[in-house]
Amino acid sequence: QCYTNDRDLQPPQDGAAKVTCMAWSYNNAKFAVCTVDRVVLLYDEHGERRDKFSTKPADAKYGRKSYVVKGMAFSPDSTKIAIGQTDNIIYVYKIGEDWGDKKVICNKFIQTSAVTCLLWPAENIIVFGLAEGKVRLANTKTNKSSTIYGTDSFVVSLTSNVSGKGVLSGHADGTIVRYFFDDEGSGESQGKLVTHPCPPYALTWASNSIIAAGCDKKIVAYGKEGHIIQTFDYSRDPTEKEFTTAATSPxxxxxxxxxxxxxxxxxxxxxxxxxxxxRPKEIAHLYTITALAWKRDGSRLCAGTLCGGVEQFDCCLRRRIYKNKFEMTYVGPSQVIVKNLSTGTRVVLKSHYGYEIDEVKILGKERYLVAHTSDTLLLGDLNSNKLSEVAWQGSGGNEKFFFDNENVCMIFNAGELTLVEYGNNEILGSVRTEFMNPHLISVRINERRQRGMEENKRLAYLIDIKTIAAVDLVGGYNIGTISHDSKIDWLELNETGHKLLFRDKKMQ
Structure with missing residues (x-):
């Protein structure tokens, strides 16, 4: 993966002016930086500074310089920012949709010790660590905070897994603890996972392991249950200093x-x-890196430094222009950003299983995305931004795709018709048929709402040249079969799928 220095968002100062934390918004439109002077600077996705606001102390009588901001995170809807402070408080600021909107405190959570790190993994749920060793949860809806688990050791780092459903905390005594809101069927254990040889200030949860590093100059990859998979040892490298922070690509x-x-x-x-x-990225006179933040579409990585500098790096494996109309940026093996060069709109195509994406094609009047991985097929509608990933065994790329229906992709392969509804990760249905002409297939998906019917998805197709079958795709059963005495050359269900119109070769 290549990391090219894209731009200098904030020039460093002479002397220490530490960037204490940074965060990207979920919608990729805003980037926030907080420095040692406790002011939050807001940048747009192009790196232009557009806004700023000052944070405030828990108690005004101690003055503005009585605390440091140690944690910052955007809400999942990108309209709020949570700020964790060393004066034992978390404030949630409503920053609004647009630049320059008034910044209003909408929640505050008073704690019994300094807040040391903070995440906002799910709606209404902020997870944070305290100097006294507790990992707690603040609920922005009920305005209450509660302890998830307690340890006796200062929380030095906090990270979540790719889905945001699990949390890891790193502690000053080297302990790494895991907690799940939902283990998503993995069956992985909760509680103390491992004791790292030093405080794991650089802690991150990647898709296949947990990476921890600190002042002993070693990077250790741990497996799902805490066994060591790999160690990268730089303790004998005189040019290497302690590891301070880490980030995982989305x-x-x-x-x-x-x-x-x-x-x-x-x-x-x-x-x-x-x-x-x-190859490591060496940058002279950058000094200690104190914060890292990866843009959620994977295309940018930002690094904040001890001297207040913020560097932005462009992350990509490769880039290519498709038919002079689209730019494809491969930001990781399993993630591609597809950008329409004329409109500027972007779609992030991602394999949820981490499979490597082969070539991405844009078909069907340049509206639909098609890409294969080793075990799945990725499909997407660029107009509606609905994406699907379905299990698919490779057939050497011999499939034929039809995009006549806006809701459903029709795929023909070796005498089988498969239907995939855009935005759905399960195959809608598949039937055997030799008739590949879209005029001989009709699919209706919730096209006209009917009272008492939640889901209405129906298919009509030819079993043979004189026999039509109709299928209920929700229940997966046959509705009926119609036999005719001469060859059929066109058919169509009505919007509700209750009536069928068809024509034969005699034009009847």
């Missing part, structure tokens, strides 16, 4: 670890089932 396939004047990069190799070290 797809979980790459990890970047920050130290002094350097970013180290690890990429997951599915073929070797191991982490491979890429």
């Amino acid at each position: 797809g979980g396939q790459s990890v970047v670890i920050g130290s002094y004047d350097r970013l180290r990069v690890l990429n997951w190799s599915p073929r070797r089932s191991a982490w491979e070290e890429a």
Whole structure:
């Protein structure tokens, strides 16, 4: 993966002016930076500074300089920012949809010790660590906070998995603890996972392992239950300093670890089932990297430094222009950003299983995306931004795709018709038929709402040249069969799928 220095968002200062935390919004439109002076600077996605606001102390009588901001995160709807402070409080600011909107405090959560790190993984749920060792949850809907689990050791780091359903905390005594809101059927254990040899300030949860690093100059990859998979040891390298922070790409396939004047990069190799070290990114006079934030579409990585500098890096495996109309940016093995060059609209095509995406094609009057992985098929509608990933065994690319229906992709392969509804990750239905002409197939998906019918999805197709079958795709059963005495050359269901019109070769 190549990381090119895209731009300098904020020039460094002479002396320490530490960037304490940074965050990208979920919608990729806003990037927030907080420095040691406790002011939040807001940038747009192109790196232009557009807005700023000052944070406030928990108690005005101690003055503005009585605390440091240690954690910052956007809400999942990108309209709020949570700020965790060392004066024992979390404030949630409503920043609004547009630049320049008034910044209003909409929640505050008072704690019994300093807030040391903070995440906002799901709607209304902020997870944070305290100096006293507790990991707690703040609910923005009920305005209450509660302890998830307690330890006796200062929380130095907090990270979530790719889906945001699981959390890891790193502690000053080296303990790494795992907690799930939902283990998504993985059956992985909760509680203390492992004791790292030093405080894991650089802690991140990638798709295939947990990466931890700290002051002993070693990067360790742990497996799902805490066993060591790999160790990268730089303790004998005189140019290496302690590891201070880490970030995982949104797809979980790459990890970047920050130290002094350097970013180290690890990429997951599915073929070797191991982490491979890429060439480190060396930047002279950058000093210690204190914060890292990866844009959620995977295209940018930002690094904040001890001297207040913010560097933005462009992350991509490769880029190509498709038919002079689309730009394809492969930001990881399993993630591609497709940008329409004339309108500027973007779609992020991603394999949810982490499979490597082969070539992406744009078909059907340049509206529909099609891409294969080793085990799945990715489909998408660029107009509605509805994307699907369905299990698919490779057939050597011999499938024929039809895009006549706006809701459904029809795929013919070896005498079988498969239907995939855009936005749905399950195959809608598949039937055997030799008749590949779209005029001999009719699919209706919830086209006219009917009272008492929640879902109405129906298909009519030819079993043979004189026999029509109609199928209920929701229940997966045959509705009926119609036999005719001469060859059929056109058919169509009405909007509700209750009536069928067809024509034969005699034009009847």
